[in-house]
Amino acid sequence: MQLTYLIRRLAFLVFVVWSAITLLFFLPRLSPINPVRERFAELQRSTGWAPRDLERLVKVYEVKFGLNKPLHEQYLEYMGSLLRGDLGYSIMRYPRTVGDLIAQALPWTIGLLTVTTLLTFAIGTGIGALAAWPRSPQWVKGMVTPLVVLAAIPPYLLGLLLIYFVAFRAKLLPMGGAYTLGRFAEPELSMPFLLDVARHAILPALSLILSTVGFWALGMRGMGVTVQGEDYVTFAEHKGLDLSRIFYAYYVRNAILPQVTALALAFGSIVSSGILVEYLYGFPGLGSLLNAAILANDFFVIYGIGLITILAVAVSMMVVDLLYPLLDPRIRYTRA
Amino acid sequence: MTANAMPVLRVRDLRVTYYTDAGRVAAVNGVSFDLAPGERLGLVGESGCGKSTLALALMRMIKPPGRIESGSAVVRTAQGEIDLLTLDEAAMRKVRLSVISYIPQGAMNALNPVLRVEQQMLDALQAHMPQMPRREMLARAEAALESVELSRDVLRRYPHELSGGMKQRVCIAIGILLSPRVIIADEPTSALDVVVQRQVMETLRRVQEQLGASLILIGHDMGLMAQVAHRVAVMYAGQFVEISPVHAMFTQPLHPYAQALIQSLPRLENRGVFHGLPGMAPSLLRLPSGCAFHPRCAYVMDACRREAPPTVSTPDGRLVQCYLYAAAKEGESAAMQERASPQPQEGMRA
Ligand SMILES: Nc1ncnc2c1ncn2[C@@H]1O[C@H](COP(=O)(O)OP(=O)(O)OP(=O)(O)O)[C@@H](O)[C@H]1O
Ligand code: SF4
Ligand SMILES: [Mg+2]
Numbered sequence: 001m002q003l004t005y006l007i008r009r010l011a012f013l014v015f016v017v018w019s020a021i022t023l024l025f026f027l028p029r030l031s032p033i034n035p036v037r038e039r040f041a042e043l044q045r046s047t048g049w050a051p052r053d054l055e056r057l058v059k060v061y062e063v064k065f066g067l068n069k070p071l072h073e074q075y076l077e078y079m080g081s082l083l084r085g086d087l088g089y090s091i092m093r094y095p096r097t098v099g100d101l102i103a104q105a106l107p108w109t110i111g112l113l114t115v116t117t118l119l120t121f122a123i124g125t126g127i128g129a130l131a132a133w134p135r136s137p138q139w140v141k142g143m144v145t146p147l148v149v150l151a152a153i154p155p156y157l158l159g160l161l162l163i164y165f166v167a168f169r170a171k172l173l174p175m176g177g178a179y180t181l182g183r184f185a186e187p188e189l190s191m192p193f194l195l196d197v198a199r200h201a202i203l204p205a206l207s208l209i210l211s212t213v214g215f216w217a218l219g220m221r222g223m224g225v226t227v228q229g230e231d232y233v234t235f236a237e238h239k240g241l242d243l244s245r246i247f248y249a250y251y252v253r254n255a256i257l258p259q260v261t262a263l264a265l266a267f268g269s270i271v272s273s274g275i276l277v278e279y280l281y282g283f284p285g286l287g288s289l290l291n292a293a294i295l296a297n298d299f300f301v302i303y304g305i306g307l308i309t310i311l312a313v314a315v316s317m318m319v320v321d322l323l324y325p326l327l328d329p330r331i332r333y334t335r336a
Numbered sequence: 337m338t339a340n341a342m343p344v345l346r347v348r349d350l351r352v353t354y355y356t357d358a359g360r361v362a363a364v365n366g367v368s369f370d371l372a373p374g375e376r377l378g379l380v381g382e383s384g385c386g387k388s389t390l391a392l393a394l395m396r397m398i399k400p401p402g403r404i405e406s407g408s409a410v411v412r413t414a415q416g417e418i419d420l421l422t423l424d425e426a427a428m429r430k431v432r433l434s435v436i437s438y439i440p441q442g443a444m445n446a447l448n449p450v451l452r453v454e455q456q457m458l459d460a461l462q463a464h465m466p467q468m469p470r471r472e473m474l475a476r477a478e479a480a481l482e483s484v485e486l487s488r489d490v491l492r493r494y495p496h497e498l499s500g501g502m503k504q505r506v507c508i509a510i511g512i513l514l515s516p517r518v519i520i521a522d523e524p525t526s527a528l529d530v531v532v533q534r535q536v537m538e539t540l541r542r543v544q545e546q547l548g549a550s551l552i553l554i555g556h557d558m559g560l561m562a563q564v565a566h567r568v569a570v571m572y573a574g575q576f577v578e579i580s581p582v583h584a585m586f587t588q589p590l591h592p593y594a595q596a597l598i599q600s601l602p603r604l605e606n607r608g609v610f611h612g613l614p615g616m617a618p619s620l621l622r623l624p625s626g627c628a629f630h631p632r633c634a635y636v637m638d639a640c641r642r643e644a645p646p647t648v649s650t651p652d653g654r655l656v657q658c659y660l661y662a663a664a665k666e667g668e669s670a671a672m673q674e675r676a677s678p679q680p681q682e683g684m685r686a
Contacts, residue, residue: 134399231445238395238440239460239510240432249459250448329494330449 009321013314020310021082024303025075033297035091036061042092042296065091065300078303087304092296098304101289106308108178109278109285112201113270116208121263123209124216129252131217132224135243144217151214156276159207163280166203174200176282204281208274219262223255230254257328264320268313271305342412343370344550345394345436345518350407350421352386352393355400361620363389363402365574368647369655371518376544376551378565378582380558380597384620386574387554388441391520394420394552395438396428411435411517434464434514439507439521439540446507447495453481453506454491460513480509483543501532505539512543519544522554533557537564558601562586570594573618573628580654590656592633627658635660 037058043049062068065088066077081088087098124147130136131144150158167175174180179187179196187193227233228251236250266273271286278287286305293301325331352364363386371377379387392398394409409420413435423431432438440446448456457477461468468476478488484505495503504524511519521540525533541564544551553564561568561582568585570578570593578591589595618624624631630640639645639659648661 231440232448234397235438235440235446235507236448236459237397238432238438239463240429240434241459241463242429245459245463249451249455253450254448328450330496 006322009318013318016314017307017310020314021079021303021307022075024306024310025078026071028297028299028302029071031297034058035297035299036065036067038296039091039094065089082307087307088300090293090298090301092292092298092301098300101301102286102304102308105284105286105289108283109271109274109287111197112204112278112283112285113208113274114267115201116205117263117266117270119205120209120213121216121259121266124213125220125256125259127213128217128220128222129224129247129255131221132228132255133247133251134228144214144221147214147217149214150210151212151218153211154276155207155211156280158211159204159277159280162203162207173203176200176280178284200281200283204277204283207277207280212273216259216262220255220259223258224251227251227255257324260324260327261320264316265313267316268309270312271309342373344373344375344412345371346408346410346412347371347394348408350390350393350409351405352389352398352402353405354389354402356621359621362574362623363620364393365620365623367407367571367574367576369569369576369579371550371552374545374548374550376541376553376564376566377579378561378568379552379554379571380556380561380568381571383556385571386620387571388522389574390571391438391522391552391554394436394518394520395432396420396423397438413517430464433460433511433516435516436518436520437511437514437516439511439519439524441523441526444500444503444527447498447503449495451494452491453493453495453498456506457491457510457513460510464514476513477509480513481506483512483546484509484539500528501536504528504536508536508540508543512547512549515547516549518550518552520552520554523556524553525560526555526557533560534563540564558586558598570597573623574620575628575657576655577629577658578654578656580656584652584654590650590654590661591629591658592635592660593629596632 037054039061040054040057059068066074069077078088087102090096090098090101093101127140127143127147130140131142163175167173178200179193180200183196184193232254233246233250236246241250271290274283274285275287275291277283278285279291282288286308289301290305292298293305347370348368350364350367351362354361354363365386367390369377379390381387389398389402392402393404396404398404404421407421411418411420411431418431418435420428420431420436447453451459454474454477457480458470458473461473461476474491477491481488481490486502486505486509490498490502490506495506498506504527508521508524511521524540525536528536537560540551553561555561565582567579568582569576570585570589570591572593578585578589578594580590580594585594586598589598618628618631624641626642627633627636627640627645630636633640637659645657645659646662647655647657649655650661
């Protein structure tokens with residue numbers, strides 16, 4: 001039974017990914033921007049070189065990228081190459097491949113956003129749990145409100161403020177980038193380099209954490225208020241249990257269940273949630289890459305990053321679905 | 337139970353107030369009683385009269401905005417006497433379940449949905465006897481389940497895999513894990529259907545007898561009280577207005593409120609759930625002057641409006657808080673009983 005569930009769940013995953021990619025395929029095509037022409041215009045701006053026969057050149061490259069064919073043929077071709085694991089060429093950075101660009105950016109994004117997402121989850125959930133716990137001191141109960149106010153500020157605005165005050169005025173931390181370019185020719189695995197990376201990551205991480213921790217705290221506090229009043233928490237106290245045991249095994253353990261689902265969703269959206277902050281700090285992750293790709297309407301890069309995002313959402317949802325019955329025995333594997 | 341056996345629990349002038357936005361609610365307003373070893377005391381009264389508040393006060397589980405204002409509640413244990421109301425938090429935690437235990441009303445929800453029954457029982461044992469080897473704890477848990485007629489495979493189940501009656505039995509099993517001196521059961525069967533109610537109540541009574549513990553049984557169901565209790569206390573507006581042996585309470589209630597209560601019962605077999613009597617239940621926010629029952633009392637006198645009546649103990653060991661038995665002459669009060677009491681009924685005791 002568990003195996004058939006797994007198979008059903010996998011089939012569902014494939015279906016979700018396929019429909020999302022299909023939708024994604026047609027979306028950028030609605031844009032009037034022709035990425036190939038953009039690319040030459042860009043070249044022209046930066047080098048002053050003016051191709052004599054721009055239109056013919058554009059045509060040639062459209063053929064090269066397959067853009068001259070009818071849309072449905074392009075779709076079938078793209079799907080075919082996806083199945084072979086080929087994400088195609090980037091238009092804006094031709095001749096580099098999409099796979100290559102993503103491989104370069106992905107570790108940065110994962111590094112920054114996994115850490116911040118986990119930290120935010122832990123801090124926010126912890127504060128929310130304490131805020132709803134009747135025995136917490138008053139100042140702890142009052143912590144959620146200012147955090148929610150912070151969360152109302154968009155992360156990039158928060159980022160700008162941090163850059164201005166911490167990096168520009170106080171000069172405590174670097175203003176942007178992922179590492180000091182002059183010091184390191186390219187990323188290396190050494191202590192000085194890792195420390196340098198960490199120093200650069202503090203401000204972007206802080207912008208992301210401060211701007212979302214309020215939501216986690218709010219969600220957990222909401223659940224906590226409900227669970228704290230449940231009979232089983234009261235009965236645990238009647239049993240004479242230690243407060244710490246009641247807090248973790250009876251209160252947090254039940255209140256945290258919806259937060260776990262939210263965590264999976266947050267992991268799924270780490271690429272999109274970091275775009276603006278990455279861009280603001282010139283952080284070489286997927287967010288910055290996606291930003292550039294959208295500006296250039298570079299279909300293939302957009303598709304590639306979209307694919308990664310969709311996969312991340314779908315896989316993390318599936319992982320939650322599979323793990324959830326372990327967390328909550330009332331849920332069985334029978335539901336699709 | 338003989339009234340003069342050394343009581344296992346002695347409650348004196350217990351007062352609990354809820355400080356609400358609307359004002360102070362005197363939910364328990366000077367309650368005193370003794371509980372004899374092995375005694376089963378039934379506690380009845382209209383909804384909101386303070387029964388659960390009294391139980392929670394004894395467990396020291398009154399939460400803000402409530403506060404225990406005064407009084408004492410002394411339990412006699414093998415180690416000596418303990419005043420539940422003066423213990424510090426840590427000592428009180430040790431006393432809960434091991435000296436006095438509480439079986440909750442909401443058995444449907446009293447068990448943690450994400451932990452197996454086993455873990456929830458072990459948690460209780462671990463909190464009180466951390467040195468006990470796990471195997472011994474399991475044996476204890478099994479024995480407790482057995483004594484409430486549950487098989488040991490219930491240990492491996494989650495609460496949602498149990499029926500309502502089974503959940504309530506698990507709660508009872510937890511309540512008796514540490515052989516407490518006093519068990520408080522707050523409407524332990526009100527969520528169950530009638531047949532299961534009887535069975536669970538029978539189980540509760542049997543384990544209580546085996547342990548030699550005393551039981552305070554809170555409920556609305558007078559039939560269940562008649563079946564289980566030795567004595568019945570009638571509570572009105574935060575006070576005990578009468579405590580009488582169960583047979584006397586049902587055949588010859590003394591207090592006018594107790595009389596109305598008994599009379600309002602369905603006649604057949606004299607059992608069923610109490611549905612209320614004419615007049616409004618008093619607001620505990622603004623209690624009537626004097627005797628709290630006076631606006632609804634058919635025998636109200638001038639004195640009743642002015643000052644609270646004294647508690648009178650009758651020669652046959654009953655307690656009643658009413659001027660009829662203090663101020664009035666012997667003959668009059670007897671006549672009063674005559675008029676107000678329902679006819680003695682058959683089949684009242686189980
Ligand atoms: N947490 C609270 N805050 C404020 N007032 C409360 C609180 N709990 C109880 N009360 C008030 O105290 C009074 C006694 O309540 P209690 O729950 O003890 O009644 P009860 O006799 O157990 O009623 P029931 O038969 O419905 O269970 C009620 O008037 C109620 O409104
Ligand atoms: S004291 Fe007076 S008002 Fe109160 S119950 Fe007795 S007779 Fe009635
Ligand atoms: Mg109650």
